[in-house]
Amino acid sequence: MYQYTEFDKAFVRARAAEFRDQLGRWQTGQLTEDQFRPLRLQNGWYVQRYAPMLRVAVPYGEINAAQIKVLAQIARDYDTPDAALLAEAQATQDKIAGLAPKLTTNYGHFTTRQNVQFNWIPLGKSADVMDLLATVNMHGIQTSGNCIRNTTTDELAGVAVDEVVDPRPYAELIRQWSTLHPEFAHLPRKFKIAITGATEDRAAIGWHDVGLQVIHNAAGEVGFKVLVGGGMGRTPVNGVVIREFLPWQDIMNYLEAVVRVYNRWGRRDNKYKARIKILVKAEGQRYFDEVETEFREILERDGAPHTLPQAELDRVKAGFVDPALNLPENTDAWLAEAEAAVSIEAAKTPAFARWLARNVRAHRNPQLRAVSLSFKRPGYAPGDATAEQLDAAAALVEKYSAGEARVSHTQNLLLPWVRLDQLHALWREAQALGVAQPNIGLLTDMIACPGGDYCALANARSIPTASAITERYQDLDELEDLGHIDFHISGCINSCGHHHSGHIGILGVDKDGKEWYQVTLGGSDGKDLSGAATPGKVVGPSFSSFEVPDVIEAILDTYKQLRLNAGNGKQEAFIETLRRVGQDPFKAAANAARHPAADAETV
Numbered sequence: 001m002y003q004y005t006e007f008d009k010a011f012v013r014a015r016a017a018e019f020r021d022q023l024g025r026w027q028t029g030q031l032t033e034d035q036f037r038p039l040r041l042q043n044g045w046y047v048q049r050y051a052p053m054l055r056v057a058v059p060y061g062e063i064n065a066a067q068i069k070v071l072a073q074i075a076r077d078y079d080t081p082d083a084a085l086l087a088e089a090q091a092t093q094d095k096i097a098g099l100a101p102k103l104t105t106n107y108g109h110f111t112t113r114q115n116v117q118f119n120w121i122p123l124g125k126s127a128d129v130m131d132l133l134a135t136v137n138m139h140g141i142q143t144s145g146n147c148i149r150n151t152t153t154d155e156l157a158g159v160a161v162d163e164v165v166d167p168r169p170y171a172e173l174i175r176q177w178s179t180l181h182p183e184f185a186h187l188p189r190k191f192k193i194a195i196t197g198a199t200e201d202r203a204a205i206g207w208h209d210v211g212l213q214v215i216h217n218a219a220g221e222v223g224f225k226v227l228v229g230g231g232m233g234r235t236p237v238n239g240v241v242i243r244e245f246l247p248w249q250d251i252m253n254y255l256e257a258v259v260r261v262y263n264r265w266g267r268r269d270n271k272y273k274a275r276i277k278i279l280v281k282a283e284g285q286r287y288f289d290e291v292e293t294e295f296r297e298i299l300e301r302d303g304a305p306h307t308l309p310q311a312e313l314d315r316v317k318a319g320f321v322d323p324a325l326n327l328p329e330n331t332d333a334w335l336a337e338a339e340a341a342v343s344i345e346a347a348k349t350p351a352f353a354r355w356l357a358r359n360v361r362a363h364r365n366p367q368l369r370a371v372s373l374s375f376k377r378p379g380y381a382p383g384d385a386t387a388e389q390l391d392a393a394a395a396l397v398e399k400y401s402a403g404e405a406r407v408s409h410t411q412n413l414l415l416p417w418v419r420l421d422q423l424h425a426l427w428r429e430a431q432a433l434g435v436a437q438p439n440i441g442l443l444t445d446m447i448a449c450p451g452g453d454y455c456a457l458a459n460a461r462s463i464p465t466a467s468a469i470t471e472r473y474q475d476l477d478e479l480e481d482l483g484h485i486d487f488h489i490s491g492c493i494n495s496c497g498h499h500h501s502g503h504i505g506i507l508g509v510d511k512d513g514k515e516w517y518q519v520t521l522g523g524s525d526g527k528d529l530s531g532a533a534t535p536g537k538v539v540g541p542s543f544s545s546f547e548v549p550d551v552i553e554a555i556l557d558t559y560k561q562l563r564l565n566a567g568n569g570k571q572e573a574f575i576e577t578l579r580r581v582g583q584d585p586f587k588a589a590a591n592a593a594r595h596p597a598a599d600a601e602t603v
Helices: 006-027 033-041 065-077 083-097 123-134 168-178 248-265 276-283 285-300 310-318 331-348 350-359 387-400 420-433 463-472 476-482 548-562 574-581 584-592
Strands: 045-047 052-056 062-064 107-110 116-118 193-196 210-216 222-228 240-247 368-373 384-386 404-407 413-419 487-490 504-511 514-521 565-567
Touching: 006 033, 006 123, 033 045, 045 123, 052 123, 062 065, 065 107, 065 116, 065 123, 065 387, 065 404, 107 387, 168 193, 168 248, 168 310, 210 248, 222 248, 240 248, 248 276, 248 285, 276 285, 331 350, 331 420, 350 368, 350 420, 368 387, 368 420, 384 387, 387 404, 387 413, 387 420, 413 420, 463 487, 463 548, 476 548, 504 548, 514 548, 548 574, 548 584, 574 584
Parallel strands: 193 210, 487 504
Antiparallel strands: 045 052, 052 116, 062 404, 107 116, 107 384, 210 222, 222 240, 368 413, 404 413, 504 514
């Protein structure tokens, strides 16, 4: 995990002090609401449906046990509204949607951008929270606003067996370059960068404003394949390749050109058409040509100010130190003994065997494993962790993963440094905590945004739909039989739940003040057999909230009827069957599941 320098630490503390001053001036009337709004947004503070929402930055998902403990403290001591506000919010929810699930407080939420959010912290306490975050080098800088947001990467970065180049040093360099970049503080719209260094794209780079893949060219040199113009929202677009190979030394100069041209020509008259994907789609080769021209001018006219010297890359690489794990030197003998012990426990305990197969990944060091703690379980929204669970998770991270964890794109917590001989002990403790569900990659390992329960932009609630599907599909044998399915839910067209990239996607829509849901099929984040990010297609008219579970069940039953035997005891995967037979049988099944009492009108 990257070790912050003294400069980094001082910078974060100074930013917290600056925010305290800004908050005080707003509270005393020296700053108007309009003047304070961009200042709080620059530090990650939104005002949502019922209360402020804080988004805490977790750069490229890396987080340590001490930071998780502070997040637990924030959840416990600050993520609590006064009783009157909570009662009013609950009454509003009940009125909108009938008997709504109880709104929860005192928790953190893992996001798809590898950050952590809180939904109930009063603004009056926000400076205290920022000071507390600064004690463990955390902040909310550039987690909101029209700027370059948190750069994301593969949660297995640095430990993956299929990794070509560790992308984390480059992600850190991008963080340092983009933080408070004066030219890019007020872009036409938010700007997101993702980077991967593995052969399997676990960072979904095709769905980002800029996607970077670290590769080797024919000469063995390190560089980047660069994609631009990806994004979801109202207009889902797959990023397109603008450079097949860019030498690593030039990445900052090239990003400067990409963002500068966007800043110059991106639309500012319509926020729904302001993302770079709209510019790239509209201008095509003209945009590419202007980026290349700007890049040449940065190199020739400006003297290539952001060219990365080897010494700078080495400096940042040195900040990523593998933890001391006290591994035995007699590797072969120890490894054979540890593997045998794990196999014996798996043979005795089927639940442990399931967990090994689903939640445990191979590691570049054969003595280690990467383990996912599943925050997808009945009674909780996907990605939610209470203060108590955060504290307990911090203890597991400290005990079993050398104090380091990763927030994953799929809203789970990954422990990247677990010793093979400690897997069984970790499983037992994770079971007691309730985060050992062996469902990684299965239907119930779903992605979902907070939706209308908390977000002011949402048209419908995501959490009740996620809960209904989770409760219906608790049989582990059934989940395993269904196999790998990416199931994503968004409460509105902004697609914070990434419904476009789900094999099955759910989108909340508003119709006459009521919550309705569209179903999409066939989306991809790029890591399955398609090899490219692909938006799902709507299967038909929208469904009412109570119809959705039956619609999903009908779609899955159709899959089971149509799938082929793939051999070796395996069935054809859902996405493979869908691509082979097309959408028509699934559309027919979904529409046949419509309830007779449903509103006849469609959207």
